[in-house]
Amino acid sequence: MQISPCEEFVRRLSWHNASQSDEQLREYLILALLRSRACITLQSEELQYLYIANLPAVWPVPTEGDPNDENIFGHELGEELHRRKQAVVQSGQGERIEINAAGDRVFEFNMEVTTSRARERQVLTTIVDLTETRRREKLLRDLLMEVSHRSKNLLAVVLSLATQSARDVSSLDEFQTDFRGRLYSLSKSQDLVTDADWYGAGLLDLIKGQISVEALRVRPELQFFGDDVVLTPNAALHLGLGFHELLAGASGGGEEDHHRRLRVSCRLPQAGSAGMAELEWSEALSDGLQAGAGGQASGADQRFSSVLLRKVIPAALSGRSEYRKDEGGVFYRIVFPVSEQNVRKN
Structure with missing residues (x-):
C-alpha cells in the first residue's frame, strides 16, 4: 500500500525534541527548502494546484486567477508538463525531465503520484535548479578534453625527441645521455607550466630551471637583463628545450673547473604598441673550455x-633566429611577436 508524503516524512525523520512544535519544525523545513534551490508543487489528481513553494524566479506565480501549468510555465512548456503529468496519473509511474529556461538555466522536473492522509491521489512535482551542476560538468568535460589534447601534443614531442636523438648516434649510451637530458628539460618546463595551472612560465624561472636540471660540471654564472616575460605553455616548452641545447652544447668534458658566464636579455616593445620581443642568449667561455667539448656535442647532437x-x-613562435657557436662561446638570438600565442599579458 502506498503511503502518503506525511507518513513518509514521519518515517524518515530520525528524531526531534518534544519541545519543538510542529509550527517551529515547519519553519525550519521551509528555510531549508529555500536554501536548497528546490521547488515543490502539489496538484490534485485533476491537476489543480494545491501548493507551490519556492518556485524559481523565471516562472512567477500569476497574481490573478488560479495558477495552472500554462499560465506559470508558458504555453509550450505548460502543455508539455500537463501532458506528462496526465501520463503519470494514468500509469502511476514517476517521470523526470530536464528543461532549459531563460537562456542558460537548467531545471530538473520530477513528477510522481502520491497519496494524501485522506487517501486522495495527488501529483507531487519537485523542481531542482541544475544550472551550476551542469556548468561544472561542462567545465570538467572541457578540462578533460584540454588535458587529452595537451597530453597528445606532449607525447608527440617526446616521440620526436626520441626519433631525433636516435639519428646518427654512435652508441646506445650516447642516445641515452642525449635523450635523457632532453626529457629532463621537457619535464622541468612542464612542471613550471603545471604549477601555474597551465597559465605559462616566467622566462627567468625557465632559464634557472634548465640550469638546475643540467648535469653540468660547472654551472654558469647567470646575468639577466630586461623584461621577465610570462611565456605561454607552448612557448615555454619550446624555449626550454632550446635553453637545454644551448647549455649542453657549451658544456665541457674536461676534468678541471672553468668559469662560465651566461648573459640573457629580453626586450619587449613599448607599452601599448604591438611588436616583437627580442631574446638574446650569450655564454662566454674561458680559454680552457671549448664550446661543444664532450659527449653532448657530437656531430649528431650539433x-x-x-x-x-x-x-x-x-x-x-612565428619568429626568426640567429645561432652561432665557436671557441669563444655560444650566441643565440630569437625575435618573436608579442602575441597571445607566445606571451601572457599581465
Whole structure:
C-alpha cells in the first residue's frame, strides 16, 4: 500500500525534541527548502494546484486567477508538463525531465503520484535548479578534453625527441645521455607550466630551471637583463628545450673547473604598441673550455641543436633566429611577436 508524503516524512525523520512544535519544525523545513534551490508543487489528481513553494524566479506565480501549468510555465512548456503529468496519473509511474529556461538555466522536473492522509491521489512535482551542476560538468568535460589534447601534443614531442636523438648516434649510451637530458628539460618546463595551472612560465624561472636540471660540471654564472616575460605553455616548452641545447652544447668534458658566464636579455616593445620581443642568449667561455667539448656535442647532437634552434623554435613562435657557436662561446638570438600565442599579458 502506498503511503502518503506525511507518513513518509514521519518515517524518515530520525528524531526531534518534544519541545519543538510542529509550527517551529515547519519553519525550519521551509528555510531549508529555500536554501536548497528546490521547488515543490502539489496538484490534485485533476491537476489543480494545491501548493507551490519556492518556485524559481523565471516562472512567477500569476497574481490573478488560479495558477495552472500554462499560465506559470508558458504555453509550450505548460502543455508539455500537463501532458506528462496526465501520463503519470494514468500509469502511476514517476517521470523526470530536464528543461532549459531563460537562456542558460537548467531545471530538473520530477513528477510522481502520491497519496494524501485522506487517501486522495495527488501529483507531487519537485523542481531542482541544475544550472551550476551542469556548468561544472561542462567545465570538467572541457578540462578533460584540454588535458587529452595537451597530453597528445606532449607525447608527440617526446616521440620526436626520441626519433631525433636516435639519428646518427654512435652508441646506445650516447642516445641515452642525449635523450635523457632532453626529457629532463621537457619535464622541468612542464612542471613550471603545471604549477601555474597551465597559465605559462616566467622566462627567468625557465632559464634557472634548465640550469638546475643540467648535469653540468660547472654551472654558469647567470646575468639577466630586461623584461621577465610570462611565456605561454607552448612557448615555454619550446624555449626550454632550446635553453637545454644551448647549455649542453657549451658544456665541457674536461676534468678541471672553468668559469662560465651566461648573459640573457629580453626586450619587449613599448607599452601599448604591438611588436616583437627580442631574446638574446650569450655564454662566454674561458680559454680552457671549448664550446661543444664532450659527449653532448657530437656531430649528431650539433645537427639536432642547429635544427631545433634555427628552425623548430622560430617556427613554433612565428619568429626568426640567429645561432652561432665557436671557441669563444655560444650566441643565440630569437625575435618573436608579442602575441597571445607566445606571451601572457599581465
